[in-house]
Structures are given as structure tokens and as C-alpha cells.
Amino acid sequence: MTEHLGPPVGEEPGQHHGEPMQLEPPYGGTAPYDLETREALERDAKEIIARYPKARSALLPMLHLVQSVDGHITQRGIDLCADLLGITAAQVTGVATFYTQYKRKPVGEYHVGVCINTLCAVMGGDQIWAELSEHVGVGHDEATPDGTVSLERIECNAACDFAPVMTVNWEFFDDMTPEKAKALVDDLRAGREVAPSRGPGRVCTWKEASRVLAGFPDGRAHEGVQAGPQSLRGLEVARDNGWAAPPVPAGPVDAEPPTPGEVTDPPPNEPGKPIGGSVKPGSQEGRNQ
Amino acid sequence: MTTLTPILTKNWNQPDSFTRAGYEREGGYQALRRALTLEPDAIVQAVKDSGLRGRGGAGFPTGMKWGFLPPSSPNPRYLVVNADESEPGTCKDIPLMLANPHVLVEGVIISAYAIKSNHAFIYVRGEVLHVIRRLQRAVAEAYEAGYIGTNILGSGYDLELVVHTGAGAYICGEETALLDSLEGFRGQPRLKPPFPAVAGLYGGPTVINNVESIASVPSIVANGADWFASMGTEKSQGFGIFSLSGHVTRPGQYEAPLGITLRELLAMAGGVRDGHRLKFWTPGGSSTPLFTDEHLDVPLDFESVGAAGSMLGTRALQIFDETVCVVRAVLRWSEFYAHESCGKCTPCREGTYWYKQMLKRLEAGQGSEDDLDTLLDLSDNILGRSFCALGDGATSPVVSSIKLFRDEYIAHFEQGGCPFDPAKSTLWAGNR
Numbered sequence: 001m002t003e004h005l006g007p008p009v010g011e012e013p014g015q016h017h018g019e020p021m022q023l024e025p026p027y028g029g030t031a032p033y034d035l036e037t038r039e040a041l042e043r044d045a046k047e048i049i050a051r052y053p054k055a056r057s058a059l060l061p062m063l064h065l066v067q068s069v070d071g072h073i074t075q076r077g078i079d080l081c082a083d084l085l086g087i088t089a090a091q092v093t094g095v096a097t098f099y100t101q102y103k104r105k106p107v108g109e110y111h112v113g114v115c116i117n118t119l120c121a122v123m124g125g126d127q128i129w130a131e132l133s134e135h136v137g138v139g140h141d142e143a144t145p146d147g148t149v150s151l152e153r154i155e156c157n158a159a160c161d162f163a164p165v166m167t168v169n170w171e172f173f174d175d176m177t178p179e180k181a182k183a184l185v186d187d188l189r190a191g192r193e194v195a196p197s198r199g200p201g202r203v204c205t206w207k208e209a210s211r212v213l214a215g216f217p218d219g220r221a222h223e224g225v226q227a228g229p230q231s232l233r234g235l236e237v238a239r240d241n242g243w244a245a246p247p248v249p250a251g252p253v254d255a256e257p258p259t260p261g262e263v264t265d266p267p268p269n270e271p272g273k274p275i276g277g278s279v280k281p282g283s284q285e286g287r288n289q
Numbered sequence: 290m291t292t293l294t295p296i297l298t299k300n301w302n303q304p305d306s307f308t309r310a311g312y313e314r315e316g317g318y319q320a321l322r323r324a325l326t327l328e329p330d331a332i333v334q335a336v337k338d339s340g341l342r343g344r345g346g347a348g349f350p351t352g353m354k355w356g357f358l359p360p361s362s363p364n365p366r367y368l369v370v371n372a373d374e375s376e377p378g379t380c381k382d383i384p385l386m387l388a389n390p391h392v393l394v395e396g397v398i399i400s401a402y403a404i405k406s407n408h409a410f411i412y413v414r415g416e417v418l419h420v421i422r423r424l425q426r427a428v429a430e431a432y433e434a435g436y437i438g439t440n441i442l443g444s445g446y447d448l449e450l451v452v453h454t455g456a457g458a459y460i461c462g463e464e465t466a467l468l469d470s471l472e473g474f475r476g477q478p479r480l481k482p483p484f485p486a487v488a489g490l491y492g493g494p495t496v497i498n499n500v501e502s503i504a505s506v507p508s509i510v511a512n513g514a515d516w517f518a519s520m521g522t523e524k525s526q527g528f529g530i531f532s533l534s535g536h537v538t539r540p541g542q543y544e545a546p547l548g549i550t551l552r553e554l555l556a557m558a559g560g561v562r563d564g565h566r567l568k569f570w571t572p573g574g575s576s577t578p579l580f581t582d583e584h585l586d587v588p589l590d591f592e593s594v595g596a597a598g599s600m601l602g603t604r605a606l607q608i609f610d611e612t613v614c615v616v617r618a619v620l621r622w623s624e625f626y627a628h629e630s631c632g633k634c635t636p637c638r639e640g641t642y643w644y645k646q647m648l649k650r651l652e653a654g655q656g657s658e659d660d661l662d663t664l665l666d667l668s669d670n671i672l673g674r675s676f677c678a679l680g681d682g683a684t685s686p687v688v689s690s691i692k693l694f695r696d697e698y699i700a701h702f703e704q705g706g707c708p709f710d711p712a713k714s715t716l717w718a719g720n721r
Contacts, residue, residue, distance in 0.1 A: 051451050053365070053408065054491055059473035060456050064415070085473075098475040098631075100457030101415050113416075117377045118575065118621040119535050119607050124715035155459065155625055157416055158374045158383040160534035160607065161541045164716060170418040177717055198387060199419040212422060213415050213454045221426035222308070224419060227301045231384040233541030234531075235295050235302055237557045243292040245299075245528070246519050248512045 032076055033069075041069060045084050048215060055085050059095055061214045063102055068210035072103040101213075108143045108150035109205050110188045113167035114181070117156040124177065125164040129153060131178040136185055148189050161230040162197070169209040171196035174228055199224045291549040293557070294520060294528045297504055298544045301388040307423050309430040312391035318436060320507035324399040325444040327510075332403035336506060338514035340526030345371055345462075345499025346573065346602045347678075348525075348591045351506075355404050355496055357486035364493030366406040369471065370397060372413040372424075372500045373455055373462040376574035377625060378605030381530040382500035384542060386413070386420045389504075390427035394450070396503035398436060399510055401448050404496055408449050412467055415455045424452045459629035463677050464497040466631065477633045478677040501530060522548040525590030525601070535570075535608035536562045536714075548593070551606060552585040565610035569693065573602015575622045576682025578689035579615075599689070612718070614709035615694045616701055619686045620648040626683035637680030640671040644687060651698060654706035661691055661698055 033041065044065055049058040059081060066077030073096045075089075082089045096102045114129045115121075133139055133151060143150035159165045162174030166181060173184065174197035187194050193202040200223035204212075212218050238244065305311035312318070324332055337352030358366060370393065374382040386393060393411070401409045411428075413421055428450055431437045439447045453471055455461050461470045465479035468490050489495020505527065509517045518526040525547040531554055534540045538559025545554070551570065561567050567582045572589060578599040580587070587597045594601040609618065627641035647664055650656045668684040675681055691698060700708050712718060 054472065056473035057453075057471060060470065061454060063456065064454065095473065095475055098458065099455070102456055116621070117625055118618045119378060119609075121621055122609065122613050122618065122711070122714045123535065124717060126711060127715060154416070155628065156375060156377040156379075158380045158414070160378050160380045160605070161532060163534060163540075167416065170416045172417075172419065175716070196419070200422075209418055212418060212425075213456075215425070215452065215454065217422060217425045217429070221419075221422040226304055226306045227384060227388040230539075230541035231298075231388060232302055233539050233558065234293055234543035234545075235298055237543070238293040238295050241292065243294070245294040245296045246516060248516055 033080070037069060038080075041065065041080060042084065044214070044216065045080070049084070051215070056087065059085060059087075059092065060099070063092075063096055063099075064210050064214040067102065068207050068214055071207055072106050105141075106143060106147065106150075107152075107206055108148050109207075110148060110168050110203065111150050111152065111206050112185060112188070113152045113154035113157070113170075115155070115157055115159075115163070115165045115167075116153045119160050120156075120164045123163040128164055128166070128176055128178050128181045132181045132185065135182045144189070146189075149185055161233075162228060168194065168196065168203050169206050170213075171199040171203050171209075172228075173197055174230075196224070198228050291546060291553050293543060293545050295544050296508055296528055297385060297389065297392060297501070297530065298542060301384075306388050307390055307427070309391060309427070309434060312389065312395075316511070317391055317507075318395055318434075320511040321395050321398055321436060322442065324402060324510045325442055325446065329403045329405055332399065332510060335509055335514045336403070339509045339517040340514075340521070340524075341502065341505055341509065341517065342525065342527075342591065343499055344501035344505070344529055344603070346376065346576075346600075348601060351498060351502050354486065354498070355400075357484065358404055358494045358496065359487060362494050364491065365408060366404060367490040367493055367495045368397065368401040368404060368406045368409040369464075369467065369490060369495060369497045370409070370411040370500060370503055371462060371464060371467055371497055372411050373459075373467060374500070374603075375414055375459040375462050376576060376603055376605060377622060378532070378534060378571055378574045378607040379603040380532045380534065380605065381542060381603065383417055383420055385500060385504060385530070387423055390420075390423045391431070392504045392507060393424075393500055394427050394431050394436070396506040397450055398431070398441070398448060399506050400496070400498070400503055401450075402446055403506075406496070407447050409451070410471060410490075411450070411452050412461070412471055413452060413454055414461075415457055421452065421454055428452055458631075459625075460631045460677075460679055463679060466677070467497065468495065475631070477631045480676075520546040522546075522588060522590040522592070524592050529604050531589065531604045531606060533558050533606050533608065536565060536567075536610040536613075537608045538562055540608075547590040547601075548588040550586050550588055551580075554589075554606065555585075555608075561608060561610055565612065567608065568611045568613060569609050569615060569618075569690075571602075571605060571607045572599050574605040575607075575625070576600075576678070576685050577602040578685045579693060581693055599685075610714075612709065612713040614652075614707055614711075615690045615697055616648065616652045617707065617709070617711070619690045620645070620652050622686045623648050623683065626679065630679060630683075634676035634680065636671045637675040637677075637683065640667055640675075640680065641683050643667055644683065648687075651701055652707055654701045654704060656698075656702045658699060658702075661695065665691060 048061045049055045078092045081092045140153045166173040166176045200220040300306045300315045341351045342348040458476045460466045461476040466476040470476035485495040531543045569579045623644040627645045632638045671680045672684045
């Protein structure tokens, strides 16, 4: 973006705090992986690739996998993806730079997001951001010098009924206030366990979270609430008023069979038959266990 | 009076609602057993007859979309679920997948069977870690139970289902950008035609549906198309989750027949927060033109909201009271669109950039009335000229706010700054 074209009005919020971490351009992490790490990465990457009919579909999860080891997208991670997928490093870089969750520099062990989209901002997200950023001493996309915490101004995270919302390593922190936000980050920096509003018993690290995003479950799906209080509000109103969906009609409810004219040639991949083309039947050895 | 109809949300108060055991206790996967005894085309017909329209915003009839798949093609068919919920204000699919992922999984299996696909994907946004865990677990449980895999429940039907995690890009909610992303590329929309039904994922015939659309399918198979169509209005049949957020006493998820009004929903949610009044609201997310208190009685169905000048969208009802500066709200949305514009087409890439610059100036009280005309002119050059709906959506808050609140824009530059105190809009205003 050509930022110089616009009239300078005000200051970008959160751009003026602290010292950003100094990094080697462009990605850091140019030293090759040690043998053991490389083998583990290749094994996991091959499991990801096996989930898809075409290998390149594995690129996004593989980039999450790189972050689960390196913490951000490194040059060696880019090269690994390119090698295993048979594409160029430039093609991988083009993808890695498009998506906000892929970080071009290290983030904290706990990456803290504050929603500053309109509704959360209005409900207090702007104030939370201002106070938290001041409190921690870093701005947008910056990490503390000890690498514990980084902050990001995030866009709408689909939890608007819990506004203002925050995230830590993509776990939900609902109904936040500036005080709760500061206490949360203080706890994280002090090494105390914190639990999200809707999520597992404790927040995992950025690298652990990245591994789940790559499609390797951490066995914690059963932890935490099934729904937040706001999610149940309509259900409670319905219960209090005795409201329910219309009763289901008795007896079979078979749909009218389609008229013969609408039934055309059988499809190439009929149910029960192996799917054709270059797709390996049952090619999901690495499916989510 | 319209009453609530908990269907998808019905079991959300059960602590184990997200497990297979919890879902089956409430009758889960019975629709699948029934579906596998039916001809696939009979399920397509039932979905057509039900009147189900896409719940992801556009409202296209789901059964008709399925019917667009060519009867024969050299490539396999695919079903892709759009779980990239990112439209500002929209927050229904995420709690649905957190509390009841199995209703989506069951819907995927039935829908894939109906369209004769053997490979399905759930593309879920990456910023919702616990939802991803729940989806991964639900899919694994369904494999263990023999609901996914080879020869499902002895029917001879095979299906593979992959949970695919995105990486932070609103544009991937656009269906063809989603396909590019799922194929491992930058998420940029494709030129249509060909439509995904003809050439979608890997060039194969592909159906892409929203989470809530697919999750509604088991109820149609179990209870019948007539049951589904008995709810809602003439052309907007069935139920949907309405998400109330912002300055409302009890924000949350309210599942109701289409056609319910905001006045009715607000009454259920305790009204606008105490001591305040409704100023403006979005009927279906930030990409739908703003409404005011004049629109409290508009039936929230596709036709009525459209006739009143907006769009039903995703039923994301963001409520703003009189403490909120509309210029600030629109600036922030415009910054969002500028951030999320994929850069492929000039009207959207440059237009959203200039929106941001001009609105910043206006909010700071440094603009002029001429700027409003420039904004409208700019909007004319984005709307209908952008490659996809992201650019069109970006114009909605700008154009509608100038139309409804022109005086408020003028007050900014007459007073040399914003006349509102943002502290009064916060959740803790008056308590701190």
C-alpha cells in the first residue's frame, strides 16, 4: 500500500509504543533444521499432504506446521514447504504473505488480540487497546523484549454478542474490560495459568496452538463449556415462554420422488463406487484422529 | 407475534452437546440413517421443496444450487462447507460449531450423499482454536462410528471429510476465493462463469454452502420439507439464528422463523440498554446498508429487508444507540474492508484505501461537504465494478450512513472534530 498518498490525519493507533523486536530480514531462521526436526517436519507434512486429493492443498496447514516449530514463517520453513510440494519458494512466500495469521517475525509465546472492529471498538475495544498497549509497552504486531507477549489489533472474530472480545493464541476471552485485559496479560507474563471464557482449562502456547491449526489435535476438545451465556439467551427465552419449533408431523414424510424427466445420466462418482480421476480412494490416512 | 423456534440451538444447554453421545441422545444421526434409505435425488428434491435458502448471506436457494451440478463430468464432485465466518457482526456459525459440531457433520454426510460426492471439506477460519478442536473431534467420532469412511452404515456409500483450517483472511468467505485458498493459493476470487457447480475445487463440480445451511439439512430430512416450510414467510421459509449484539440488554443468539422483526427480538432481549435509544443497526452484518428506528417493524426475511433498502445477509443485528458516532463506526468498517481487500481488482483495492483516508479526515473534523460528494462518487465507482462482493459490501455503510446521517457528518467539520464522547458507548459507561 502506498501510505504516503493520503493526507496525514492523526496517528495510527498503537504504532508509537516501545521498541519493536529487531529481526534479520526478511524472515530470519535461515539456519537449516537439525536432522531430527527436519525428519519430524517431513513426517507431519506428508501426513497433511495425504489428506488431500492434490498436494498443494496442504500448503496452508503446512505453514501452520512451520509456525508450530519456528514460531513464525521462516525462510527454512518456506524452503521446506517448497521442497515437499514441488513448488518454488516464491510461490510459498506469496501465499504466506497473504494471510494475517502467518507472522513474518516472532510473536510472543502468548499472542494477544484485541478486537477493534466497529462493534467491539465502540463497546470498549478501543479503550482496552489503548490501556493495554500502554500497560504492556508494545504496539500492534509487536512483542515484549522477553518474547512472552505480543499484541495485535484483530478484526471481527465472530463473537460479537460477547463484545468487547479478546483472544490469546486464538482462544476466546469474552466480555472484556481494560482491567481484565491488563490482569490477563500480567498473569501471562508472570507464568500463571489462564483459562479462556470458552475453551480448554488453560491457554496453550502459540506453537502448540499452531500445531492444532495444522490439523494435529491436542486432545483437549472436551475441555471447557459447550456454550457461553450469550449463546443460550434465546434458548432461555423460549423455555421461559414455552416456545418450541412446530411439532413434527406423524408418519413417514418421504419427499415426492423426482419426476423421471429430471433424472439424467449417472454421475461419474456414484455412491459406493471409487471416485475417479487422480484421486486416491480413501486417501485420508492422516485424517483427524 | 412471532415466537422462537430452537432447532439447531436446542441442545446447546446440555454440557455434552458437542459430543457424539450428547448429540445422539437428542436424536442425532437418525436423519442420516433415514437419508441413506432414500435416493439421493429425493433428498435434493426435499431440500428444494423446503425452500431452504443459503444462510451465509446471499440467500440463494440451496436445493437449486445442488441441482446445478452437471449430471456427468470427468472430475469428482466435491462438497465444501464455508465455515469462514468473518463478516463483522456475524457470530452464529462459530457458537453452532462449538456447541453442536455433529449437526454440521451429519448435514455434510447427508448433503454429500445427496449430491453424489465422496469427498467433503469444512473450511473453518483459523482464529477460533477451540471450535477447530471441536470440529476435529466430531469428525473423528463420526469416523469411529462408521458415519464417515467406506461403506457408511452398510449403504455402500463412501465419504471422506477433511477439516481444513484457514489462516486469517475475510476474503476467503467469498466462495471462489475460498476454493483458491483450499487449493493452497492466495485467497483471491475467481472469474465467474464458470461457476463452482461446473468447475470448482480442482476443476470438479463443487457445491459450497454455509455452515447453517448444511446444518439445517438433517432437520429437513428428519421432519420433512413441509415442516420446514411451515416456518418463515412465503419466499423466505424456515428458521435462522438471529445474532443480537451491541447496545442491547441481553445480546445473544435467538433462533426464530425468518420474518421476525427487530422490535420482537429486542423485546425478547430486554430492549436497548437502559436509558438509551436505538440509533442505527445492521440487519445482516456490516456489508448490509444501515437501518434506523424507522425499520423496527421490517420483517427480517430476504424480500422485506431488500424492499426496505438493505439485505438480510447473515442476520447479524448489530445495535448501536445514540451515544455512537456513525462516522467513527463507518470509518472503522472501511478500515476493515481496506485491510481485507485482496488487491485483485482496482475499484476495491484503491476505493477502500481512499475511503479510509477520507473518513479519517472527516472524523477528525478536517473534511468538507464536498468530501461527502466525493465519497458517494467513489462509491459509484466501487459498487458493481468490483470483482466480487467485498467491494460492493464496503460501499453499504458509507452510502447508507451519508443518506441517513448527513447532518452528523457535517457537524464534524462544522465543530472541527467529533461531537461524541466514545467513553459513553462502552460496556462499562457510567460504572467506572
